[in-house]
Structure formats: structure tokens, C-alpha cells
Amino acid sequence: MSAPDQRPLGVAVLGCGSVGSQVVRLLAEQADDLAARVGAPVELRGVAVRRLEAAREVEVPADLLTTDATGLVARDDVDLVVEVIGGIEPARSLILGALESGASVVTANKALLAEDGPTLFEAAERAGRDLYYEAAVAGAIPILRPLRESLAGDRVTRVLGIVNGTTNFVLDKMDTSGAGFAEALEEAQALGYAEADPTADVEGFDAAAKAAILASLAFHSRVTASDVHREGISEVTAADVASAADMGAVVKLLAICELRRGPDGEEAVSVRVHPAMIPRSHPLASVREAYNAVFVESEAAGQLMFYGPGAGGAPTASAVLGDLVTVARNRLAATRGAGESAYADRPVLPMGETLTRYHVAIDVEDRAGVLASVALAFAEHGVSIQTVRQEGRGADAQLVVVSHRATDAQLRATVDHLSTMDTVREVTSVMRVEGESEQ
Amino acid sequence: MSAPDQRPLGVAVLGCGSVGSQVVRLLAEQADDLAARVGAPVELRGVAVRRLEAAREVEVPADLLTTDATGLVARDDVDLVVEVIGGIEPARSLILGALESGASVVTANKALLAEDGPTLFEAAERAGRDLYYEAAVAGAIPILRPLRESLAGDRVTRVLGIVNGTTNFVLDKMDTSGAGFAEALEEAQALGYAEADPTADVEGFDAAAKAAILASLAFHSRVTASDVHREGISEVTAADVASAADMGAVVKLLAICELRRGPDGEEAVSVRVHPAMIPRSHPLASVREAYNAVFVESEAAGQLMFYGPGAGGAPTASAVLGDLVTVARNRLAATRGAGESAYADRPVLPMGETLTRYHVAIDVEDRAGVLASVALAFAEHGVSIQTVRQEGRGADAQLVVVSHRATDAQLRATVDHLSTMDTVREVTSVMRVEGESEQ
Numbered sequence: 001m002s003a004p005d006q007r008p009l010g011v012a013v014l015g016c017g018s019v020g021s022q023v024v025r026l027l028a029e030q031a032d033d034l035a036a037r038v039g040a041p042v043e044l045r046g047v048a049v050r051r052l053e054a055a056r057e058v059e060v061p062a063d064l065l066t067t068d069a070t071g072l073v074a075r076d077d078v079d080l081v082v083e084v085i086g087g088i089e090p091a092r093s094l095i096l097g098a099l100e101s102g103a104s105v106v107t108a109n110k111a112l113l114a115e116d117g118p119t120l121f122e123a124a125e126r127a128g129r130d131l132y133y134e135a136a137v138a139g140a141i142p143i144l145r146p147l148r149e150s151l152a153g154d155r156v157t158r159v160l161g162i163v164n165g166t167t168n169f170v171l172d173k174m175d176t177s178g179a180g181f182a183e184a185l186e187e188a189q190a191l192g193y194a195e196a197d198p199t200a201d202v203e204g205f206d207a208a209a210k211a212a213i214l215a216s217l218a219f220h221s222r223v224t225a226s227d228v229h230r231e232g233i234s235e236v237t238a239a240d241v242a243s244a245a246d247m248g249a250v251v252k253l254l255a256i257c258e259l260r261r262g263p264d265g266e267e268a269v270s271v272r273v274h275p276a277m278i279p280r281s282h283p284l285a286s287v288r289e290a291y292n293a294v295f296v297e298s299e300a301a302g303q304l305m306f307y308g309p310g311a312g313g314a315p316t317a318s319a320v321l322g323d324l325v326t327v328a329r330n331r332l333a334a335t336r337g338a339g340e341s342a343y344a345d346r347p348v349l350p351m352g353e354t355l356t357r358y359h360v361a362i363d364v365e366d367r368a369g370v371l372a373s374v375a376l377a378f379a380e381h382g383v384s385i386q387t388v389r390q391e392g393r394g395a396d397a398q399l400v401v402v403s404h405r406a407t408d409a410q411l412r413a414t415v416d417h418l419s420t421m422d423t424v425r426e427v428t429s430v431m432r433v434e435g436e437s438e439q
Numbered sequence: 440m441s442a443p444d445q446r447p448l449g450v451a452v453l454g455c456g457s458v459g460s461q462v463v464r465l466l467a468e469q470a471d472d473l474a475a476r477v478g479a480p481v482e483l484r485g486v487a488v489r490r491l492e493a494a495r496e497v498e499v500p501a502d503l504l505t506t507d508a509t510g511l512v513a514r515d516d517v518d519l520v521v522e523v524i525g526g527i528e529p530a531r532s533l534i535l536g537a538l539e540s541g542a543s544v545v546t547a548n549k550a551l552l553a554e555d556g557p558t559l560f561e562a563a564e565r566a567g568r569d570l571y572y573e574a575a576v577a578g579a580i581p582i583l584r585p586l587r588e589s590l591a592g593d594r595v596t597r598v599l600g601i602v603n604g605t606t607n608f609v610l611d612k613m614d615t616s617g618a619g620f621a622e623a624l625e626e627a628q629a630l631g632y633a634e635a636d637p638t639a640d641v642e643g644f645d646a647a648a649k650a651a652i653l654a655s656l657a658f659h660s661r662v663t664a665s666d667v668h669r670e671g672i673s674e675v676t677a678a679d680v681a682s683a684a685d686m687g688a689v690v691k692l693l694a695i696c697e698l699r700r701g702p703d704g705e706e707a708v709s710v711r712v713h714p715a716m717i718p719r720s721h722p723l724a725s726v727r728e729a730y731n732a733v734f735v736e737s738e739a740a741g742q743l744m745f746y747g748p749g750a751g752g753a754p755t756a757s758a759v760l761g762d763l764v765t766v767a768r769n770r771l772a773a774t775r776g777a778g779e780s781a782y783a784d785r786p787v788l789p790m791g792e793t794l795t796r797y798h799v800a801i802d803v804e805d806r807a808g809v810l811a812s813v814a815l816a817f818a819e820h821g822v823s824i825q826t827v828r829q830e831g832r833g834a835d836a837q838l839v840v841v842s843h844r845a846t847d848a849q850l851r852a853t854v855d856h857l858s859t860m861d862t863v864r865e866v867t868s869v870m871r872v873e874g875e876s877e878q
Binding site: 022026030033034036037134140141142145146149150151152153154155220283286298299300301302303304305306307308309312314315317318319320321322324325326329333334335336338341343344 | 461465469472473475476573579580581584585588589590591592593594659722725737738739740741742743744745746747748751753754756757758759760761763764765768772773774775777780782783
């Protein structure tokens with residue numbers, strides 16, 4: 001196989017950690033295939049690292065390593081820049097610099113995109129260059145390209161994603177072993193699935209950034225991380241997980257993006273990250289360990305699911321390389337891919353107005369009339385009850401109520417009300433229920 | 440939202456059955472969104488039908504209906520042609536005519552692509568136009584675009600697909616209810632999941648066409664339907680399904696595309712369609728009813744799965760419209776998407792040289808030495824045994840053997856040998872075992 005007769009395209013890689021080093025490896029190992037797919041050889045011009053010493057173990061020719069990232073992206077012979085440093089700065093300045101210098105950019109930087117995507121998209125538009133970021137959401141799983149292109153003639157109504165591997169590992173462990181949150185997290189840390197400081201994962205910050213990106217693409221509107229209602233999993237108890245199991249459900253941390261009518265009847269976007277019970281028959285329920293999956297509902301296509309590894313050096317590098325091939329082909333054809341479209345410009349619905357269902361477990365006094373008083377509390381707030389299960393007797397008496405769909409504000413007010421009632425000893429578990437058909 | 444200031448693009452739809460009528464509906468209902476995504480209005484110029492009377496129930500303005508498909512695709516104001524007639528002719532001539540007249544083409548025609556894809560790809564190349572066909576494999580599930588673009592920088596090593604809804608419905612019914620093949624098929628027919636003449640689905644012809652398309656894309660080689668080893672599900676018995684359940688497996692009709700070393704050490708493609716037992720823990724095992732899913736293994740990304748409805752008017756139309764938006768955008772940018780790449784040009788491995796594993800159930804005489812004689816037969820053909828289970832006694836004595844990986848020819852020879860042995864009353868079930876890691 002001979003490389004096509006074309007001027008080579010020059011690539012700069014910013015960052016040489018677990019993803020960057022895999023990108024560099026694949027660029028070398030797949031060079032012939034990449035040339036055939038792109039239509040021109042793709043050549044590595046340089047790899048920017050923070051400290052030269054730190055990169056010694058990576059198999060990069062020493063003369064390609066540099067600490068001058070700003071200089072590297074501005075080079076005339078760099079056509080494509082891969083940004084895998086992460087974080088806000090210096091990543092943002094480097095991406096903006098690369099676009100200004102006429103390079104196309106591939107990035108895996110979810111935090112930056114969720115915080116300041118519009119700035120980057122406008123810079124790409126101005127420069128007439130591509131900015132691709134498949135690797136920013138759910139690692140190797142092709143989800144952005146399908147949302148952006150395959151479903152471009154359809155109307156997406158809902159996206160439910162398991163987009164954080166750490167929390168899925170912890171919740172799966174709690175489900176299969178009965179462990180509590182702290183114990184499961186410790187195991188995840190011991191196995192390398194959770195960081196020493198697990199806050200970004202466990203409190204849902206990572207998932208919220210991905211939810212903002214998914215909602216922006218799915219609904220052609222600008223959604224940033226600060227628009228996302230966020231609850232993590234640190235307060236999920238072994239009792240919550242057992243209670244879910246009793247009703248044939250499993251607890252997952254979901255990134256939920258929905259197209260909804262707001263109170264004024266206008267279409268709006270609901271975007272949130274929180275733990276929720278989903279039925280075990282739902283395709284997302286069988287996503288185990290640290291795997292990710294994104295479930296998409298659209299008007300014409302119906303229900304689709306995309307499943308795979310959500311993190312890791314090689315899988316993320318695979319997504320980066322896929323983008324790199326597209327961007328390189330566009331470059332050769334002197335064109336760009338579809339830019340970001342925010343034409344629908346839908347507002348984000350406040351969490352209180354979001355429709356959802358609650359699963360509420362309540363320790364109650366075991367006396368006549370308790371069930372009636374609890375039912376009345378739901379009714380007073382306009383919340384209809386789907387099922388009530390009464391468990392135990394005497395000191396162990398417990399009511400488990402699953403509501404019909406109502407606004408989060410109504411449900412929240414109901415729970416607050418329950419907590420103040422004489423007949424209620426304690427509201428022991430509150431969790432949303434998702435993944436069922438609308439009713 | 441105002442339509443962009445661009446000359447409208449003209450669309451012709453060929454065929455107005457369940458898919459065509461949904462394409463026409465979506466073109467009208469989503470007109471504003473489509474214009475925003477494409478960058479120009481997309482206008483329906485005509486719908487070709489075989490008989491005008493047959494199209495009366497479809498909501499198409501009467502003046503857009505025509506029986507002159509050849510004339511329609513040649514019109515100057517037709518930029519994009521959607522072919523959803525199916526079958527070989529007149530679909531092939533119409534697609535070639537459309538490309539020659541300078542139109543880009545979107546088709547859902549798996550049979551034509553699998554039989555004569557290269558002719559179409561060359562015509563598209565010559566005309567400098569796009570030929571897209573996401574809808575040809577697994578309906579609404581975006582699988583071709585991910586294979587072609589998202590994984591373009593990776594190296595796909597295996598594709599396992601449940602790509603025929605009818606057979607998956609029948610096998611799922613057999614698994615959940617214990618029904619035999621005939622009974623499950625009747626139910627599928629009664630529910631509209633199987634045709635009155637179910638041959639194309641049940642005997643694997645439909646899946647084989649899709650396997651050829653998947654293998655071509657995954658391995659950058661030309662694979663046609665005649666290269667695909669094909670076995671259907673009509674001989675799968677309730678006993679086979681029960682035997683699978685005993686070993687924690689489920690029977691699925693799989694389209695399997697693998698990158699293998701041939702006997703000469705060169706890389707080759709193995710492509711086949713046959714029923715196989717897969718472990719219940721495999722993500723494909725939970726694909727129920729008439730759903731489809733495609734499981735992809737690649738070197739860097741690892742294991743990915745794409746799941747959704749594999750057929751139906753609206754889902755297939757969603758895939759067609761997604762292609763239409765891309766093709767229309769390319770048209771406006773005066774460019775084309777990536778053409779077909781057959782640069783790797785790998786040969787197709789004969790079925791006999793394909794590595795697989797067999798599950799064999801044998802009725803045997805209940806006497807000393809039987810197990811040894813059976814084990815010897817496997818050994819003589821160079822097949823290593825993974826597990827043997829002995830069930831029943833006396834007249835009901837049965838051996839269930841699961842082999843390690845060997846060539847299909849070795850395994851086939853072993854089964855032939857077993858059938859001739861004195862101690863063997865009957866080989867009651869033979870089925871391949873797939874979906875496990877290489878060993």
C-alpha cells in the first residue's frame with residue numbers, strides 16, 4: 001500500500017499522559033492505514049509536555065518533545081492540533097491559538113467545552129476550521145457523531161446516559177455485593193477506577209459537563225455546565241439500593257437531557273445529573289462495572305443505545321483518531337464539518353419545573369390511619385401515587401411510595417411535608433425513578 | 440427561525456412503501472429543522488411509485504407523484520435521490536442514472552449493495568457524488584457511520600451483529616417460552632414480525648447481505664453476499680435452545696466478521712452468518728424481541744455495542760434522513776464524504792479454515808469406555824475439549840461436549856466421525872459457540 005501522492009499533514013499533540021501517549025502510539029502504528037483513509041500521510045510534528053523529564057517513559061523521539069506548546073501550535077507545518085491536556089487553562093488559550101494560526105483542532109476536554117464551548121465554537125467558525133470532540137463524552141463510544149449526523153433528520157426527545165465509569169462501578173458494586181457507598185468506593189480506588197480525591201466523579205461534576213455537551217448537541221441549544229442540576233452518589237445508601245432491588249430496579253447515576261414543554265407551553269430543555277432507580281429490564285440497567293452507555297430516544301428512530309468503555313488511554317485515543325481522520329479529510333477537501341448549531345435556542349427548564357417520579361421510603365408509626373395521612377400529604381401537593389407498599393410491623397413499620405409523574409418542586413414539597421408529620425418517624429430514602437415510558 | 444439564504448436542494452424519493460412514506464412525512468414535518476441543519480431548504484420534487492392508485496393513501500400532493508422514475512432522477516432540479524424501492528432492478532439502473540445525472544444518492548438497499556456494491560461505488564466516484572446507505576444495515580442504528588468515521592483511526596478486529604429482527608424474535612420466543620421453531624415462527628407471523636414467506640429472514644439471506652456490507656466497511660476490503668457462509672435458524676430445535684440455557688448461554692443468529700490470519704499467515708476476512716450459542720453475560724444476549732444490535736471489537740476502543748430497532752418505516756426513514764442531511768451539506772460545500780475504501784484488499788477465508796468452537800450433544804450407549812472413545816475421536820482430529828458433561832443414564836445417557844477453538848473443517852470432521860461410531864446412537868445437536876474471548 002503506497003501513501004497517496006499528497007503533501008503530508010502535520011499533527012501536534014498537546015499533553016502526553018495516558019491519552020496523549022496512546023495517540024502518539026497509534027499515529028505511528030497505524031501510519032499506513034491513516035494515510036489510506038485520509039488521502040495523505042499524517043506526520044507527527046511535535047508533542048508538548050509540561051516537563052521533559054516526565055515524558056521520558058513515552059516512546060516519542062526526543063527531538064519531537066517540547067515544553068513550548070504555544071510555539072508548537074503556531075508552527076506553519078502544523079495543520080492539526082490534538083489537545084489532551086484537560087482543564088481550562090492553558091488548554092483554552094492553546095486551542096484558540098491553534099485555530100487562529102489556521103490549524104484544525106481535536107480535543108477530549110469536556111470541562112472546557114461545558115464551561116466555555118461557545119467561545120471555542122465561535123473561534124473555529126471565524127477561522128473556518130474544524131473543532132471536533134468525540135472523545136469528550138463517553139470515551140471511545142461514538143455518540144456525538146451519531147447525535148450530530150446520523151440523527152440529523154430526526155427529532156431527539158430524550159438522552160439518558162451512564163457517562164461516568166467511576167460512579168457506575170461503585171453503584172454496580174453496591175448492587176451486586178450489598179456493600180455501602182464508602183466500602184464500594186474504597187474498592188474502586190484500590191482497583192484504579194476512582195481517584196484518591198474522587199469528588200469530580202462522585203459528586204457528579206464530570207457527568208454534568210458531559211450532560212451539558214449532550215444536551216447542546218441533542219437539542220441545538222446552548223447548555224453549559226452551570227445549567228445542569230447536579231446531585232452525586234455519596235448519599236446513596238445500601239438501603240436505597242436494596243429498596244430498588246425490591247421493586248425490580250437498580251440505582252444508576254444518570255445524565256438526563258429531555259425536551260419538555262415549559263410552564264408557558266414553549267419547548268425547553270431539562271438537563272440534570274442525579275442517581276435514579278431504573279427498571280432492570282431497561283437496556284441501561286445491564287451496563288456493569290466501569291462501562292458507559294448512552295440511551296437516546298427520538299421520534300422516528302425510537303430507542304437507540306450506544307455502549308462501550310467510557311474512559312482509558314487507548315479507548316479515548318481511538319475516539320481522538322477517528323476525529324483526526326475526519327478533520328484531516330476535511331482539510332484536504334478545503335471544507336469543514338457541520339459547525340455547532342444552536343439555532344433552536346431553547347431555554348433550560350429550572351429543576352423545580354422538571355417532571356419526574358419519586359420513590360420515597362418512610363418509617364411510620366404502626367397505627368390505623370397512617371397510610372391515609374401519608375396519602376393525603378401527597379394529594380395536598382397535587383402528586384398522584386402509583387403504588388404504596390407497607391412493610392414490617394410495630395417499630396419496623398415502613399411505607400414505600402412510588403409517585404406518578406409530577407414536578408420536582410411538588411415532589412420536594414411533599415417530602416418536606418412528610419418529614420413534619422406526627423405519624424412519620426423518618427423519611428429514610430428519597431430517589432427519583434426514571435427510564436419508564438411517559439404517563 | 441428563517442431558512443438560510445440559499446438555493447433550495449431538490450429531493451426525489453423512489454418508492455413510497457413503509458419507508459418512503461415516512462421519508463416524505465419527515466421531509467415535510469421537519470422542513471425548518473432540516474433547512475437549519477443543511478444550510479438550505481430541502482424541497483421534495485417528486486415521488487416515484489409503481490402504480491399511482493397504490494399511493495393514494497400516502498399524504499403526498501398528487502402532482503408530485505409519478506410513475507416515471509427514470510425521468511424523475513434525471514431532472515435538473517433534483518440534487519438528491521432517495522432510493523427505497525429495494526431489490527436489484529430497477530433500483531440499480533435508477534441509482535446509476537441518478538449519479539450520471541449529477542445527483543447524490545441515499546439508499547437503504549442492502550441486497551443491491553451486497554450483490555453489486557462495487558459497481559455503485561465506482562459510479563459515485565466517477566460522478567464525484569455521494570452514495571450513502573446507513574439505513575441498509577440495522578435500520579435506525581447508526582453503525583456504518585461509526586465504523587467508517589468514528590473508528591477510522593482504530594483497527595477493527597471483529598464485528599458480531601444481530602442484524603435480523605425476525606430471527607431474533609423467533610429465537611427469543613423459543614428461549615423464553617420453550618416453543619419449537621415452527622410455533623415461534625407462527626407467532627412472529629401473526630404479530631407481523633415475519634413475512635408469509637419467511638425464507639429471506641429465516642435462512643439468513645437478509646443477514647448475509649448485511650454481513651457483507653459490515654465486513655467490507657470494517658476491513659476495507661470487498662466482500663459480497665456470495666462470500667458469506669450462511670446457515671439459517673430453521674434447524675434450531677427447542678432442545679438446542681434448552682441445551683444452551685443449561686450452559687448459561689442463549690442461541691442467536693449472528694452475522695460474524697473477523698480479521699484472521701489465513702493458513703499462509705496473511706490477514707484475511709472471515710464472514711459468516713449462523714446460529715450460535717453466546718454466554719448470557721454477553722451484551723448481545725440481552726437483545727430481545729425484534730431489536731438489533733451490533734457488537735464491535737477494535738484494538739484501541741475495545742468493546743462497543745450499538746443497539747436499536749433494526750427495521751420499520753419510521754426508524755429506517757430516520758437513518759435515511761440522517762444521510763440526506765450529510766449528503767446535502769456535502770453538496771452545498773461542493774465536496775463528498777469518504778468514498779468506499781477497499782485499499783486493504785484482504786481475501787475472504789473459506790469457512791473450513793475459520794476458527795470456531797462447537798457445542799455437540801451426543802446420545803450414547805451407557806457403558807464403560809464411551810467417554811474415552813468420544814474423547815479419542817476429538818483428539819484424532821486435533822480438536823481439544825474444553826468441557827464434557829455427562830447426563831442421564833441407560834437409554835437416556837447423553838454427553839455434551841464443548842470444544843476449544845479449532846478450524847471449522849476439523850470440527851465438522853469430528854462430528855462426522857462421531858456419527859459413525861458404534862458407541863454413539865445419534866449426534867443430537869451441533870452448534871457453534873461464539874462471543875467469548877480468544878483462547
